[in-house]
Amino acid sequence: MVCQECGVRPATLHFTKIVNGEKTEFHICESCAREKGELIPGTSGGFSIHSLLSGLLDLEGAGKGKTAAASTAQGVRCEECGMTYGQFSKLGRFGCSSCYKYFDKGLDPLFKRVHGSTAHVGKVPKRAGAKIQFRRQIDELKGQLQQAIEQEEFEKAAEFRDQIRKLEKEIAQE
Amino acid sequence: MSNLRFTEQALSEWMRSGGSHSEIVISSRVRIARNIQHHPFPLLATQNQAEEVMNVLAPVIDQGKETGFGTFHLLKLDDLEELDKKVLVEKHLISPNLVNDSRGGAVLLNEDESVSIMINEEDHLRIQCLFPGFQVREAWERATAIDDIFEASIDYAFDDRRGYLTSCPTNVGTGLRASVMVHLPALVMTQQINRILSAVNQVGLTVRGIYGEGSEAAGNIFQISNQITLGQTEAEIIDNLHSVAIQIIEHERNARQRLLTDSALRITDRIMRSYGILSYAAVMDLKEASQRLSDVRLGLDLGILKAPSISVLNELNVKTQPGFLQNLFGEKLSSTECDMYRAKLLRETLGTTH
Numbered sequence: 457m458v459c460q461e462c463g464v465r466p467a468t469l470h471f472t473k474i475v476n477g478e479k480t481e482f483h484i485c486e487s488c489a490r491e492k493g494e495l496i497p498g499t500s501g502g503f504s505i506h507s508l509l510s511g512l513l514d515l516e517g518a519g520k521g522k523t524a525a526a527s528t529a530q531g532v533r534c535e536e537c538g539m540t541y542g543q544f545s546k547l548g549r550f551g552c553s554s555c556y557k558y559f560d561k562g563l564d565p566l567f568k569r570v571h572g573s574t575a576h577v578g579k580v581p582k583r584a585g586a587k588i589q590f591r592r593q594i595d596e597l598k599g600q601l602q603q604a605i606e607q608e609e610f611e612k613a614a615e616f617r618d619q620i621r622k623l624e625k626e627i628a629q630e
Numbered sequence: 631m632s633n634l635r636f637t638e639q640a641l642s643e644w645m646r647s648g649g650s651h652s653e654i655v656i657s658s659r660v661r662i663a664r665n666i667q668h669h670p671f672p673l674l675a676t677q678n679q680a681e682e683v684m685n686v687l688a689p690v691i692d693q694g695k696e697t698g699f700g701t702f703h704l705l706k707l708d709d710l711e712e713l714d715k716k717v718l719v720e721k722h723l724i725s726p727n728l729v730n731d732s733r734g735g736a737v738l739l740n741e742d743e744s745v746s747i748m749i750n751e752e753d754h755l756r757i758q759c760l761f762p763g764f765q766v767r768e769a770w771e772r773a774t775a776i777d778d779i780f781e782a783s784i785d786y787a788f789d790d791r792r793g794y795l796t797s798c799p800t801n802v803g804t805g806l807r808a809s810v811m812v813h814l815p816a817l818v819m820t821q822q823i824n825r826i827l828s829a830v831n832q833v834g835l836t837v838r839g840i841y842g843e844g845s846e847a848a849g850n851i852f853q854i855s856n857q858i859t860l861g862q863t864e865a866e867i868i869d870n871l872h873s874v875a876i877q878i879i880e881h882e883r884n885a886r887q888r889l890l891t892d893s894a895l896r897i898t899d900r901i902m903r904s905y906g907i908l909s910y911a912a913v914m915d916l917k918e919a920s921q922r923l924s925d926v927r928l929g930l931d932l933g934i935l936k937a938p939s940i941s942v943l944n945e946l947n948v949k950t951q952p953g954f955l956q957n958l959f960g961e962k963l964s965s966t967e968c969d970m971y972r973a974k975l976l977r978e979t980l981g982t983t984h
Contacts, residue, residue: 462828487831537670549752551674553665553787553795556802563792563799570800572834573861576793578804579774581781588790 461488534558590627594620634710636703637717637957640948641941642743642760649763652940653931654879656811656851658761659722660769660868662777663753663796663805665787671797672732672750680734680750687749690780691738699776700740702747707735716953722760727751745776752797753805755780764875766808770868793860803860808868810875815850815928816885817878819897826881827852834858835874849920849947854878890932901929909980913966914973919950938980949975 459467460483467483530542539551541559550556556563567574580588597620604613645657665671669683684706691702707715707728718724723743728735728751738747748756757780759772780786787795793803801807817823827837836857854875856867889897904925908914914922927943929935948954950972956963959971 464828536668537674539674547673548799549673549797550671550795550799552670553667553789556789556792556795566799567792567802567860571803571858571860573858575791576789576803576860578793578806578863578867579777581786581788582778583781 457483459483459485459488461485532558532562587627590623594623597623634705634714636705636723636739636743637714637721640721640954641945642721642723643741645762645941645944649761649765651879652763654812654814654882655764655875656762656813656944657722658764658766658769659758659809659811660766660773661756661758661807661809662773662794663801663807664755664757664777664780664784664794665796666754667785667787669754672734672752672754673797675733675750677733680732683754684734684736684749686784687755687780688736688738690783691747693738697740697779699745699772700742702738702740702745705737705739707732707737713953713956717957720948720951720953724748725751725756745772747776753801755784764810764879766810766872766875767868770806770808770864774864800857801859804862804864804867806859806864806867807855808871809853809855810871811851811853812875812878812882813849813851813924813927814878814882815924816889817882818850819889820885822881822885826878830854830874830878831857833870833874834862835871848917849924851920851924851947886928886932897928897932898934901925901932901934905929905935905980908976910977911973913969914976915969916950916952916972919972919976920947923947923950942979946976946979 457467457470459465462485465485465487468486469489470481470483530540530545532541533539534551534555535558536554537551539555541562544550544555544559550559564574580592582589597616601613601616601620604610604616649655649658666683666686669675670679672680672683675683688704691697693702693704695701705718710718715724715729718737719726719729721743723739723746724737725748728737728748732750734750736749738749739745744760746758746760748758757773757776759769759776761769761772789795794805796802796805814823817826830837834857835854838853838855854871856871858867862870904922908919908922908926923943923946926935926938927940930938930940930943949958952963952968955968955971955975958975959967963971
């Protein structure tokens with residue numbers, strides 16, 4: 457079935473609204489649902505980006521079927537704020553930053569769907585992130601080192617190697 | 631009537647100068663979401679925990695002292711009157727979410743109202759920078775500089791792999807939402823808008839009405855913003871929005887020219903009629919006012935009208951909102967009274983510019 461909003465993508469969200477016995481059916485794709493936010497005709501409130509996310513999270517569970525693993529996942533609890541994965545999947549929001557750690561296993565598919573990616577590559581807090589920045593620099597230098605070796609530019613390669621060693625030393629001292 | 635300085639004027643000081651592409655881009659905005667380590671997010675925070683967050687964050691910006699971005703003032707939501715809150719939302723200085731769904735909510739505003747730092751919104755900290763016209767890069771530079779001020783003394787919730795940890799999974803990573811507010815009447819009239827909007831959706835951007843998620847695109851004004859916050863650097867996100875916005879501006883400009891060449895009489899008639907109705911009507915609802923103001927704005931850009939100024943139109947867009955009307959004409963207006971005062975305001979403002 458094609459999405460009734462854009463008429464292009466397949467409809468993946470289906471719901472029915474009944475008001476005074478009058479039944480209205482909606483078939484839309486995720487993209488249109490996200491774009492429309494709470495404005496999907498005929499729905500009053502409750503259909504926000506958060507409920508859409510919770511739909512996605514439920515799909516994750518449903519995809520695996522009702523296995524023991526899936527129901528255990530629902531019961532996983534964040535030890536810092538007490539939120540369970542089940543609550544998180546209903547609310548579509550985390551209770552605290554530690555939830556990311558406790559719910560980690562279920563997050564990759566969600567982030568992949570929402571962002572098309574699972575790892576941060578942007579700004580890093582200077583104070584807390586010194587190590588991360590060193591590590592990123594080292595990764596970059598390793599790439600350059602590899603390239604220099606492939607192109608047989610050994611003097612350059614030696615320079616990169618020295619820089620890497622220096623940074624690794626600095627990390628160890630931190 | 632309110633005594634709060636931030637709700638007296640419809641137009642923030644920052645809106646008065648144009649910025650580039652100002653005939654199409656009304657404003658540029660960048661918002662970054664941050665949280666403090668080891669504190670529950672506002673969703674779960676108790677009143678005490680929320681106040682604790684406020685006590686940690688508010689002193690970072692020394693109120694009443696010059697910061698390089700102006701002098702900041704702290705407004706606690708609990709101390710504000712309902713009407714002031716409504717007007718702050720209509721001026722885009724705070725989000726509806728901070729008003730409706732927040733414990734210990736507060737906002738730090740600088741003098742020209744170009745920086746708005748919300749405390750205890752969906753996240754502990756939301757830094758928002760607004761610029762007139764097309765200045766999304768400038769807005770990002772200011773926001774990241776203010777972020778650095780906080781970061782120097784706050785331990786942010788940050789993770790190697792996931793980046794800045796936010797309450798909603800849609801903001802994780804950079805926590806960055808950059809947006810431009812654009813006026814696209816010609817693309818709407820020539821029915822190209824849907825095609826363009828769906829293309830925009832395919833490159834990780836999203837389009838909303840001017841009051842954010844769930845609001846309608848009133849008066850042909852659309853807000854285009856990034857959807858993706860994880861897996862791209864801030865520079866990539868800003869560049870992507872920038873280049874897509876430039877293309878949309880170009881399409882709108884072409885469509886405006888085409889309207890002028892293909893249907894000059896029809897478009898002139900529509901613009902003149904709207905100007906006439908705005909200048910003489912006795913009752914007007916918000917939807918009609920937005921649409922007619924959009925026509926007049928287009929008329930100015932096409933050279934069909936010489937007055938009023940863009941700044942007067944920007945001001946009317948805010949002043950015709952329900953909260954601001956109540957602020958001007960009395961606190962409890964029925965919806966019919968609102969429509970009547972809206973028409974009166976428009977008549978008085980535009981009548982004098984003939």
